[in-house]
Amino acid sequence: MLLKLAKIVGVLCIASVHTLAQECSEPIKPEQYVGTPFEHFLPPSINSEVTFFKVRDPIGEFACESDDDSRANLSLLNYMSLDTRNQRHNPSTLMRAVIVVHGLNRDPWNYHAATVQALAKASAQDPTKNLDTVAVMAPYFPNGDDKGFAYPWDDEGQDLAGRAHSPALVWWTSAWSAGAVNNYPPRTRSVSSFAVLDQVVQWFGDRQRFPSMQQIVVAGHSLGGQMVQRYAAVGRKAREELGVEVPVDYWVGDPNSLVWLNETRPLPVESCPEYDHYREGFASYAAYGADHTGIEMNYNFALVDAGSEAIIENFQSKSVHWARATRDLGDHPGSECGAYTQGKDRNERFFAFVRQFPPACESALSCDTVDFVDASHDAPSLFGDESGLARLFHDNFYGRGQFAPDFGYPRQTEHDNPHPNVGRLGEALLGADDGVYAGGMRYKGCWSDVDRAQTERTLPELVYDGPENSRSFCTRKCVEDGYKVAAVGGSSCYCGSMVGRQAVEVPPSSCTARCPGDGGQVCGGDTRLSVFSQDILV
Ligand SMILES: *[C@@H]1O[C@H](CO)[C@@H](O)[C@H](O)[C@H]1NC(C)=O
Numbered sequence: 386m387l388l389k390l391a392k393i394v395g396v397l398c399i400a401s402v403h404t405l406a407q408e409c410s411e412p413i414k415p416e417q418y419v420g421t422p423f424e425h426f427l428p429p430s431i432n433s434e435v436t437f438f439k440v441r442d443p444i445g446e447f448a449c450e451s452d453d454d455s456r457a458n459l460s461l462l463n464y465m466s467l468d469t470r471n472q473r474h475n476p477s478t479l480m481r482a483v484i485v486v487h488g489l490n491r492d493p494w495n496y497h498a499a500t501v502q503a504l505a506k507a508s509a510q511d512p513t514k515n516l517d518t519v520a521v522m523a524p525y526f527p528n529g530d531d532k533g534f535a536y537p538w539d540d541e542g543q544d545l546a547g548r549a550h551s552p553a554l555v556w557w558t559s560a561w562s563a564g565a566v567n568n569y570p571p572r573t574r575s576v577s578s579f580a581v582l583d584q585v586v587q588w589f590g591d592r593q594r595f596p597s598m599q600q601i602v603v604a605g606h607s608l609g610g611q612m613v614q615r616y617a618a619v620g621r622k623a624r625e626e627l628g629v630e631v632p633v634d635y636w637v638g639d640p641n642s643l644v645w646l647n648e649t650r651p652l653p654v655e656s657c658p659e660y661d662h663y664r665e666g667f668a669s670y671a672a673y674g675a676d677h678t679g680i681e682m683n684y685n686f687a688l689v690d691a692g693s694e695a696i697i698e699n700f701q702s703k704s705v706h707w708a709r710a711t712r713d714l715g716d717h718p719g720s721e722c723g724a725y726t727q728g729k730d731r732n733e734r735f736f737a738f739v740r741q742f743p744p745a746c747e748s749a750l751s752c753d754t755v756d757f758v759d760a761s762h763d764a765p766s767l768f769g770d771e772s773g774l775a776r777l778f779h780d781n782f783y784g785r786g787q788f789a790p791d792f793g794y795p796r797q798t799e800h801d802n803p804h805p806n807v808g809r810l811g812e813a814l815l816g817a818d819d820g821v822y823a824g825g826m827r828y829k830g831c832w833s834d835v836d837r838a839q840t841e842r843t844l845p846e847l848v849y850d851g852p853e854n855s856r857s858f859c860t861r862k863c864v865e866d867g868y869k870v871a872a873v874g875g876s877s878c879y880c881g882s883m884v885g886r887q888a889v890e891v892p893p894s895s896c897t898a899r900c901p902g903d904g905g906q907v908c909g910g911d912t913r914l915s916v917f918s919q920d921i922l923v
Pocket residue numbers: 421453454455456458550551552
């Protein structure tokens with residue numbers, strides 16, 4: 386009840402549950418530099434200092450400034466940039482804030498440094514973008530493996546509260562990436578990592594403090610990209626719900642899995658009954674992380690309760706900038722089975738998501754973009770790419786709503802071009818093949834086959850497996866045998882009359898294997914088939 390009452394951060398806060406709802410009217414005031422310092426051994430990083438951001442208990446119990454209850458004593462470690470004279474920023478010159486979330490390895494110093502290095506590149510292109518006008522903050526979401534390094538830990542402590550006695554905010558394993566409440570300090574387990582991002586956004590978005598602020602970018606790569614994608618989906622709207630007039634953009638680089646906005650998945654779900662559980666879907670949202678902290682999720686329940694249409698609307702109201710490294714065809718080992726119902730790897734999951742929930746650029750305040758970068762799974766390559774410089778630093782720098790068009794051609798699908806570069810509109814999609822094969826068969830794209838989600842073959846008959854296989858060879862063979870559909874995967878040639886009911890089209894980047902019988906042709910890929918037919922497929 387209390388939780389529902391105080392769900393709008395900063396509007397209402399309740400001093401104590403023990404005294405009868407003693408309300409205080411002051412808003413929650415998170416603050417950079419005034420968080421309680423504690424001992425840590427974080428490495429230094431260029432153009433930055435390690436600071437303590439004071440986080441207010443977001444459920445409103447211990448939120449008032451005057452409340453000096455120790456339970457309100459919460460500090461978030463972060464790397465905060467210094468200006469061009471190596472001093473703390475002059476608040477009146479800051480025009481932009483880039484908040485960059487680390488990955489699985491929880492190394493904010495590397496992410497901060499990579500972002501500052503990218504800013505130096507942007508500065509070389511346009512000197513008005515520099516450390517006097519752009520603040521870079523890399524928050525740290527530590528876990529239990531970081532004890533004694535990122536926060537004090539007393540092995541001699543009598544109980545958990547005695548061992549984890551500092552005000553440092555710490556989360557259980559990777560639960561920070563999906564908005565779970567903190568695990569330490571155990572006296573105050575109420576701080577969703579998403580509420581932390583809300584408070585950072587509110588701090589930078591306060592024009593009383595930063596009168597020239599024009600744009601905030603919340604960026605993350607890999608597990609940090611997962612966090613930002615989930616935060617964009619379930620996160621409160623900056624203007625309407627956080628009271629932040631400054632536009633907030635969400636930059637999502639190469640997440641391993643995504644939170645799907647409704648229950649429909651591209652690949653079969655039969656072998657993964659829990660496919661829709663949060664973090665890959667929204668079922669059991671409340672329970673996420675609770676098995677470890679004993680505390681249920683407390684972030685934006687109202688939205689999740691309202692269902693998928695409301696979640697889709699919330700996500701689509703955000704400006705989401707997707708960065709896809711085209712050589713990153715990896716998959717995090719040990720992914721939840723739900724991830725395999727989205728696609729076999731990071732690349733397919735991204736394309737399946739944008740096919741189901743197409744990005745759109747309707748206005749400067751709601752403009753999604755999709756950028757391809759010739760890179761592997763590597764954050765600095767993406768930040769420093771032309772597209773990274775645009776999204777992180779240049780776009781809407783002066784608050785005039787100017788955004789660079791999508792980067793990274795050739796396009797792969799019809800769903801990945803929300804803000805087209807008009808100069809390249811007519812170009813063929815990657816992997817296009819206009820050839821006419823035996824019996825008038827034509828290329829119908831790259832399709833799934835039996836994998837960790839799909840159990841039934843895409844085409845039933847294996848008619849050939851050997852060194853002569855190619856697109857020309859297999860289509861000829863299938864036509865000779867009286868079939869209408871052909872598919873090649875490496876040395877295998879399959880025929881049938883229609884593709885199986887579990888098969889789905891996947892991006893052309895999943896089919897890049899050279900045909901053994903013709904090195905100039907492509908024959909599917911790992912668990913993927915290049916499909917040909919005389920007419921319709923299904
Ligand atoms: C906050 O924590 C610090 C460090 O543990 C402690 O010195 C300080 O007294 C605490 N403040 C309050 C209000 O509890």
